[in-house]
Amino acid sequence: xxxxxxxxxxxxxxxxxxxILETFNRVFSGVDPNFVPRTMREWRWTYLDxxxxxxxxxxxxxxxxxxxxxAGIAQRMLLDxxxxxxxxxxxSMTDPTFRRGLKRPGFFVLTGYPYAEGYGGAPxxxxxxxxxxPVPPAWRIGKQYLKYELVRTQLKLCVAPAALVLPGVGSHxxxxxxxxxxxxFPEDVGELFAAHAQRHGAMAVRDKAQLDWRYTQRPGYRYRxxxxxxxxTLVGLTIQxxxxxxxxxxxxxxxxxxxxxxxxxxxxxxxxxxxLLAWHKARAIEDGAEQLTALFPDTAPEWLAFQEVGxxxxxxxxxLVGRNYVKQYDMRWLRRxxxxxxxxxxxx
Numbered sequence: 001x002x003x004x005x006x007x008x009x010x011x012x013x014x015x016x017x018x019x020i021l022e023t024f025n026r027v028f029s030g031v032d033p034n035f036v037p038r039t040m041r042e043w044r045w046t047y048l049d050x051x052x053x054x055x056x057x058x059x060x061x062x063x064x065x066x067x068x069x070x071a072g073i074a075q076r077m078l079l080d081x082x083x084x085x086x087x088x089x090x091x092s093m094t095d096p097t098f099r100r101g102l103k104r105p106g107f108f109v110l111t112g113y114p115y116a117e118g119y120g121g122a123p124x125x126x127x128x129x130x131x132x133x134p135v136p137p138a139w140r141i142g143k144q145y146l147k148y149e150l151v152r153t154q155l156k157l158c159v160a161p162a163a164l165v166l167p168g169v170g171s172h173x174x175x176x177x178x179x180x181x182x183x184x185f186p187e188d189v190g191e192l193f194a195a196h197a198q199r200h201g202a203m204a205v206r207d208k209a210q211l212d213w214r215y216t217q218r219p220g221y222r223y224r225x226x227x228x229x230x231x232x233t234l235v236g237l238t239i240q241x242x243x244x245x246x247x248x249x250x251x252x253x254x255x256x257x258x259x260x261x262x263x264x265x266x267x268x269x270x271x272x273x274x275x276l277l278a279w280h281k282a283r284a285i286e287d288g289a290e291q292l293t294a295l296f297p298d299t300a301p302e303w304l305a306f307q308e309v310g311x312x313x314x315x316x317x318x319x320l321v322g323r324n325y326v327k328q329y330d331m332r333w334l335r336r337x338x339x340x341x342x343x344x345x346x347x348x
Contacts, residue, residue, distance in 0.1 A: 004067075004098050005061045005062065005063075005065075006061065006062050007059050007060060007061050007062070007067055008059070008060055008062075009057065009058070009059045009060075009110060009111055009114055010057075010058060010060065010114075011056065011057060011058070011114075011118065012047075012054070012056035012057075012058060016056075016058060016060070016064075016066065017040065017043055017044070018040075019060070019064050019065055019066040020043070020056075020058070020066050020069060021038060021040060021043055022066070023065070023066040023067075023069070023093065023095055024038060024043075024069070024091065024093055025037040025038060026095075027093045027094070027095060027096065028093070030096065039219065041219045042219050042220065045213075045217065045218060045219055046073065046090075046091075047071070047073075049213060049217065050073065050074060050213060051076070051209045051210050051213055052073075052074040052075050052076045052085065052205075052210065053074040053085075054071075054074060055071060055072035055073075055074055055087050055115065055119050055127070056069065056070075056071045056072075057069070057070045057071070057111045057112070057114050057115035057118070058111060059107050059110060059111050065095075066095075067094065067095050067098050067107055068093065068094040068095065068098070068107030068108065068110070068111045069091060069092060069093050069094075069111060070089070070092050070108065070111040070112045070115040071089070071090060071091045071092065071115075072087035072088055072089045072090060072115070072119070072127075072130065073087060073088045073090055073346060074086075074087045074127070075087060075088065075204040075205070075344070076204065076205040076210065077123075077128070077202060077203065077204055077205060078197045078202070078203055078205060079123060079128060079201070079202050079329070080201055080202075081197075081198075082123065082124070083123065083124040084123035084124055084128045084202075085123065085124070085125070085126065085127045085128065086127055086128065086129045086130070086131060086202075086204065087119065087127045087129075087130050087131075088130075088131055088132055088133075088344075088345065088346065089130060089131070089132035089134070090132070090346050092108060092111075092112075092138065094106060094107040094108055095107075106141075108138070108141055109141060109145045109146065112142070112145070112146050113145075113146075116130065116146060116147075116323070120323070120325040121325050122325065122326055123326070126325065127325065128324065128325055128326050128329055129202075129322050129323070129324050129325070129329060129334065130322065130323045130325075131151065131320065131321065131322040131323075132148075132320075132321055132322075133154070133318045133319070133320060133321075133345060133347070134148070134319075134321060139319075139321060142321065143321075146323065147323045148321045148322070148323055149321060149322060149323065149330075149331045150319065150320075150321055150331065151320040151321060151322050151331050151334050151335055151338075152297070152298070152319070152320050152335055153315075153319045153320075154295070154316050154318040154319055154320050155298060155313050155314065155315060155316060156246065156293055156294070156295050156313070156314055156315075156316045157293065157294045157295070157296065157303070157306050157307065157311040157312070157313060157314070158250075158291050158292070158293050158294075158311065158312060158314050159291070159292050159310045159311045159312065160290065160291060160292075161251070161280075161281045161284035161285050161289065161291075161292050162281075162285070163310045164277060164278075164281045164292070164309055164310045164311075165309055165310050166274050166277055166278050166281070166309055167274065167309075168271075168274065169274060169275065169278045170275075170278075172230075172270075172271025172272070172274060172275055173230050173231070173271065174228045174229065174230050174235065174236070174271050174272050174275040175228070175229050175230075176226055176227070176228050176275045176276060176278070176279050177226065177227050177229070178224060178225065178226050178279070179225040179226065179227055181215065181216045181222065181223065181224075181225060182216070184208065184212045184216055185208045185211045185212055185215075185216070185225070185237075186208075186227065186234060187208060188234050189206065189207065189208055189211060189234065189237060190206075190207040190208060191234065192234045192235070192236070192237060192257055192259055193205065193206040193207060193257060195259045195260050196257045196258065196259065196268075197339075198260070199260075199267075199268070199301070199339075200300075200337060200338070200339035201333070201336075201337030201338065202329075202334065202337055202338040202339065203338075203339045203340075204340065204344050206255070206257060211255075214343060215239055215254070215255070215343070221241065222241065223239050223240065223241045223254060224239070224240045224241065224283060225237070225238075225239055225240075226238050226239075226240070226276060226279045226280075228258075228272040228275055228276050230262075230269075230271075230272065234259075235258065235259040235269050235272040236257065236258040236259060236269060236272035236273065236275070236276050237255070237256075237257045237276075238253060238254075238255060238256050238257070238276045238279070238280065239253075239254040239255040239256075239343060240252065240253065240254060240279075240280055240283050240284075241254060241348065242287045242289055243348060245293060245342070245347055245348055246293075246316045246317055246318070247317070248291065248293075249289070250289055250290075250291045250292065250293040251280070251283060251284035251287055251289035251291070251292045251293070252292075252293055252294075252342055252348050253280060253292065253293065253294035253295075253341070253342065254341065254342045254343040254348045255341050255342070255343035256276075256294070256296075256302065256341050258272050258273050258276070259272065267301030267305065268301060268302075268305075270305075273305065274309075277306075277309060280292060292311075294306060294311065294341070294342070295316075295340075295341055295342045295345075296339075296340075296341060297335070297338060297339060297340060298313075299335060299336050299337075300339055318347075322334060
């Protein structure tokens with residue numbers, strides 16, 4: 001282990017990105033033989049281009065080298081109907097030359113402390129909840145030093161596309177259209193988000209700016225977008241891509257929003273849901289995917305509704321952890337009221 005040079009722990013400053021990328025690509029290429037170096041365009045998209053903002057704490061030497069980083073992807077939220085922020089912890093790293101053991105806090109913790117204190121706090125401007133899907137070593141350290149708590153062990157929903165049983169496809173008065181990503185999301189997507197979010201205590205904002213950033217502007221990724229309209233009104237929207245998740249190449253339901261029910265006793269617009277799942281089924285078969293996979297909280301109405309048409313719950317390798325900065329939004333509350341999909345994570 002090399003002697004630690006003089007360093008400063010501080011927030012990201014413009015111009016740090018070259019040193020961040022150099023350390024990031026060197027650290028992760030050393031632990032993952034399949035690692036593909038991140039480009040500057042990808043880095044800027046992840047942080048500086050995000051309409052919700054950025055979160056970065058660094059340990060930087062006097063000559064500008066990045067020893068360690070604790071960073072997060074910011075999310076604008078609706079929390080009990082009011083504006084707020086969450087953030088997903090990602091890209092945490094320490095140059096292995098300067099790592100310390102658990103007997104004393106290492107740079108993961110030393111950059112994590114100011115990150116937590118600087119960005120965490122009450123809404124609307126601070127992050128009410130910080131969360132992540134950590135690898136076991138990060139979970140152990142975060143639980144010991146950074147007040148991480150378990151939200152849930154994350155399950156997934158899977159089905160062979162041909163096994164989907166969708167009643168009355170084509171009879172729900174809904175027109176499904178696959179949108180051109182280059183044209184971006186429709187202007188009225190914010191109205192659909194507002195209707196969907198009414199059913200949940202916490203949901204990340206899905207307005208045009210955020211969705212365009214997430215799905216049409218991401219470098220190196222191409223997503224397929226489908227809208228559902230009834231009489232011209234947007235009543236549903238979903239996102240698909242074939243990609244790696246949890247050790248498999250599956251057809252992924254990356255995002256999912258369906259409007260309020262049109263019949264009493266339904267949790268949401270079941271006709272729109274059926275037609276959008278029929279679109280997913282067709283895309284999965286077209287792509288030759290063996291499995292269609294979705295991710296929801298097991299407390300969301302979609303969790304049971306998807307199983308009623310053929311999806312089955314399965315274990316995943318992920319578990320969701322968090323830290324709350326407002327007492328009422330603790331892990332128990334989050335388990336019950338927070339709606340999210342794969343697209344809320346960095347996994348798809």
